[in-house]
Amino acid sequence: MTRRVVALLALPAALFAVWWFASAGSTDFYRPPLSRILVAFKETWFSRRLLDDVAPSLARLAAGYAAALLAGIALGVAIGSSARLRAYVEPVLEFLRAIPPPVLVPIVILVAGIGDLMKVLVIVSGCLWPILLNTVEGVRGVDEVLADTARTYRIRGVLRLRHLVLRAASPQIVTGARQALSIGIILMVISEMFAASSGLGFTVVQFQRGFEIPEMWSGVLLLGLVGVLLSLAFRLVDMRILKWYHGERDARR
Amino acid sequence: MLDVDGLRKVYDTHGRHVEALAGLTFQAAAGEFVCVVGPSGCGKTTLLRCIGGLLAPSGGTVRVDGTPVTGPPPDLAIVFQEYGRSLFPWLRVHENVDLPLRSKGLPKPERKRLVAEALRAVGLSDADGAYPWQLSGGMQQRVAIARAVAYRPRVLLMDEPFAAVDAQTRADLEDLIREVWHHLGVTLLFVTHDIDEAVYLAQRVIVLSKAPTTVMEDLAIDLPEERDQLTTRADPRFTELRTHVYARIKRSTTPLEASP
Numbered sequence: 001m002t003r004r005v006v007a008l009l010a011l012p013a014a015l016f017a018v019w020w021f022a023s024a025g026s027t028d029f030y031r032p033p034l035s036r037i038l039v040a041f042k043e044t045w046f047s048r049r050l051l052d053d054v055a056p057s058l059a060r061l062a063a064g065y066a067a068a069l070l071a072g073i074a075l076g077v078a079i080g081s082s083a084r085l086r087a088y089v090e091p092v093l094e095f096l097r098a099i100p101p102p103v104l105v106p107i108v109i110l111v112a113g114i115g116d117l118m119k120v121l122v123i124v125s126g127c128l129w130p131i132l133l134n135t136v137e138g139v140r141g142v143d144e145v146l147a148d149t150a151r152t153y154r155i156r157g158v159l160r161l162r163h164l165v166l167r168a169a170s171p172q173i174v175t176g177a178r179q180a181l182s183i184g185i186i187l188m189v190i191s192e193m194f195a196a197s198s199g200l201g202f203t204v205v206q207f208q209r210g211f212e213i214p215e216m217w218s219g220v221l222l223l224g225l226v227g228v229l230l231s232l233a234f235r236l237v238d239m240r241i242l243k244w245y246h247g248e249r250d251a252r253r
Numbered sequence: 254m255l256d257v258d259g260l261r262k263v264y265d266t267h268g269r270h271v272e273a274l275a276g277l278t279f280q281a282a283a284g285e286f287v288c289v290v291g292p293s294g295c296g297k298t299t300l301l302r303c304i305g306g307l308l309a310p311s312g313g314t315v316r317v318d319g320t321p322v323t324g325p326p327p328d329l330a331i332v333f334q335e336y337g338r339s340l341f342p343w344l345r346v347h348e349n350v351d352l353p354l355r356s357k358g359l360p361k362p363e364r365k366r367l368v369a370e371a372l373r374a375v376g377l378s379d380a381d382g383a384y385p386w387q388l389s390g391g392m393q394q395r396v397a398i399a400r401a402v403a404y405r406p407r408v409l410l411m412d413e414p415f416a417a418v419d420a421q422t423r424a425d426l427e428d429l430i431r432e433v434w435h436h437l438g439v440t441l442l443f444v445t446h447d448i449d450e451a452v453y454l455a456q457r458v459i460v461l462s463k464a465p466t467t468v469m470e471d472l473a474i475d476l477p478e479e480r481d482q483l484t485t486r487a488d489p490r491f492t493e494l495r496t497h498v499y500a501r502i503k504r505s506t507t508p509l510e511a512s513p
Contacts, residue, residue, distance in 0.1 A: 145338035148307050151324075152331045153353035153404065163352055167343045244343040248386040 032214045037221065040214035045222055049203065054222070057199040060116055061188040064123025068180060072128050073173060076135025077165060086136070097133065101126035101183075102190050114195035122191040127180035134176025138169025171245050174238050181234055185227050200226075254283040254440045255304070255408055259313035262299050273299045275465030276313065281457075283407075286434050286441045288451035290498060291461030292506045297444045300466070301412050304442065305331050317408055330406035334413040336394040340385040347372065347381040350400045357404075371403035374436065375429060391422035395429070402433055409434075411443045415450070424482050427454060431480055448502070452476075452495045453485060460498055462505045470501055 016034075023033045045054070079086050079093075104125050105118075112118040142165060150156075150164050166173075192201030204219035239246070262274040273296040281287045291297055302308035304315050306325040315322040317329060330353075333339040340349050347368050354364040372378050375395040385393050394414055401409055411430070415423045431454060434441050445451050451458045452474055460470040476490060485491055 143338050145333055145335050146341065148302075149331070149333065149339045151307060152305055152329070153356055153400075154325060154327065155352060155356040159352070159356055163341065163344065167341070170343075244384055244386075247384060248342050251386040 030213055032217065036214045037217045040212075041218035041221060044215050044218050053198050053200055053203045054226075056116075057188055057192065057201070058226070060119045060191075060199070061123060061184055063116075064120040064187075065127055065181065065184045067120070068124045068127035068131055068184070069177060071124070072131030072176065072180075073135050073166075076132045076173075077139055077161070077169075079132075080136040080139025080169070081165070093129075093133070097129045101187055105191060105194050109195060119188070119191040119196070119199075123184050123187045126183045126187045130179035130183065131173065131176040134172045134179075135169055138172030139165055141172070142168040171242060174242055178231075178234060178238075181230060182227070185223070185230065189223065254285070254318055255281040255442065256316040256319075257300075257304065257313070258316070260300070260303060260310050260315060261312035262296065262303060262308070263311040272465040274303070274310070275467050277461075277466065277468055278313075279459055279468055279471060281440055281442060283440055284438050286431075286454065286456045287443070287459060288455035288457070289442065289444045289459045289461060290446065290448055290451040290502070291466065292463045292502055293446055295461045295463050296466045297446070297461065298412055300461075301331070301410050301442070301444050305329060305410055307331075326408075328405075328407040330401040330404045330409050332394070332397050332401050332409070332411045332414045334416050336390065336397050336414075336417070337385075339397055340393060340400075342384065342386055344384075345381070346377065346383050346385065346388075346396050349385065349396055350403050353400060353404045367403040367405070368399075371399040374402055374433060375399045389422075391418045391426060394418060394426060398426075398429065398433065402437065405437070406439060408440045408442070409437075411441070413445055414443075416446070423450075428480075428482065430454065448495050448498050449486070452491060452498060453480060453482075458494075458498060460501050469505060470498075472498065 020034045023031060024035070026033050079089055101122060105122055108118050108121050108125070112121055146164065146168065150160055155164065188199075189201035189204075192199035193205050196202040200219060200223060204216055204223075207213075207216035207219060257277055257279050260274055260277040261272075264271040264273055277300065279287075289297060289300065299308065303310045304317075304322065306315075306322045306329075309323075317326045320326065341352065344352065350368045350371055351364055354367060359367070368381075369378070372381050375398050377392065377395050377399060380388060380392065380396075385396060388396070397414075414430075415426050418426065427450060430441075430443075433439075443451070443454060455474050458470075458472045458474055459468055460472065461467070462469045472494070474494060476485060476488060476494070
């Protein structure tokens with residue numbers, strides 16, 4: 001356990017140390033010493049900003065991510081279960097997936113205005129695809145013998161969906177959800193760089209425009225930390241949902 | 254109870270026309286233990302999938318209890334060869350046994366009783382909280398058998414269920430299945446490529462030809478009801494029967510030009 005913690009923290013600590021000492025005497029306006037950035041970090045983020053900027057960002061991310069999860073899994077199960085439906089929608093999916101979501105921001109602004117809805121929609125538009133496409137693959141990949149077993153025992157409807165389809169597809173769904181999470185964080189920031197009045201992305205841009213360089217750096221640092229914490233939380237959920245999957249894989253070795 | 258009449262199955266894939274089953278006809282009475290043997294690749298699994306309603310035949314009919322099979326019939330269970338793929342890896346042992354009972358809509362106390370009973374019958378009462386992948390192959394197949402037992406089917410199909418376990422486990426499972434059959438009074442159709450296993454287990458052995466498959470022989474096994482791995486297999490009659498079946502299968506697979 002201790003060895004794993006050491007392995008986990010060794011490189012970040014080393015990088016941090018290198019940054020600290022390399023920037024220690026810096027007088028460069030754009031590259032302030034890390035010590036100054038940390039002071040700015042404390043002053044900037046341990047304040048009302050946590051409520052005014054960080055919380056709205058995370059709330060929009062949560063809303064967009066949750067909506068993408070729901071829609072992606074529901075559509076993915078439907079498309080994955082029906083070869084006919086798949087034949088019709090696959091070309092459209094390929095097209096929609098290929099559009100980089102930031103491009104959609106101006107369009108979404110036209111449709112949904114510049115409020116929270118726009119930002120949530122941008123996040124959904126990026127997070128949906130990995131979840132949807134992975135769910136389709138997962139549903140298609142349900143083991144034949146297992147599917148036959150369910151048919152023989154006449155396991156149908158909700159029972160089949162809950163205990164066969166969703167569970168069998170869950171490793172793929174989790175993979176899609178993981179990709180979607182990192183896309184979601186990126187889009188959370190990008191959506192706030194356009195026509196926003198609050199949020200992490202907005203704040204970082206504001207600092208940059210106001211030449212508050214240490215504060216700007218501290219915002220970038222915070223975004224990185226948010227990403228790490230979210231991915232840790234994701235790991236915990238993954239280990240719970242896919243306990244059987246990891247166990248089975250270990251047993252086969 | 255089980256009535257297979259002129260069953261045909263032709264596979265048409267990629268321009269290739271393969272006749273797997275060329276018209277099979279046989280019956281199994283209620284409560285009978287019938288083994289189906291045949292050379293490898295003779296369409297045993299195809300036959301079983303047609304009877305189980307998982308595969309639509311190209312011709313002929315299958316009736317279970319007088320009703321033509323068009324999809325998986327009620328009161329029919331299958332134990333597959335690939336136990337590792339037929340158990341739900343995300344469900345614990347008792348949940349695996351329980352799931353078909355939930356689909357039947359049985360009340361919870363009854364399900365609980367049936368699950369406990371079935372696991373006791375296969376000697377797995379202690380493992381009910383384990384996941385399938387934590388068990389050995391033989392134990393996993395026991396779980397699959399317990400699931401079939403708890404379901405209380407009137408017809409039980411088994412597709413080479415012991416092909417992938419070691420010899421000792423296999424002997425134990427063979428005796429277990431005889432016990433389960435006695436206990437349930439179920440009509441049992443057991444597909445295997447192992448001639449000894451077929452003769453040891455069954456009341457009747459149906460010998461299939463190589464593809465395109467037909468019934469070559471329908472043989473009554475007149476061994477005593479009480480079977481035992483040591484005495485039954487040493488019985489001269491057992492040797493006679495197995496030699497007879499073996500010769501039939503061998504003759505069917507030997508190419509004509511090779512015969513004298």
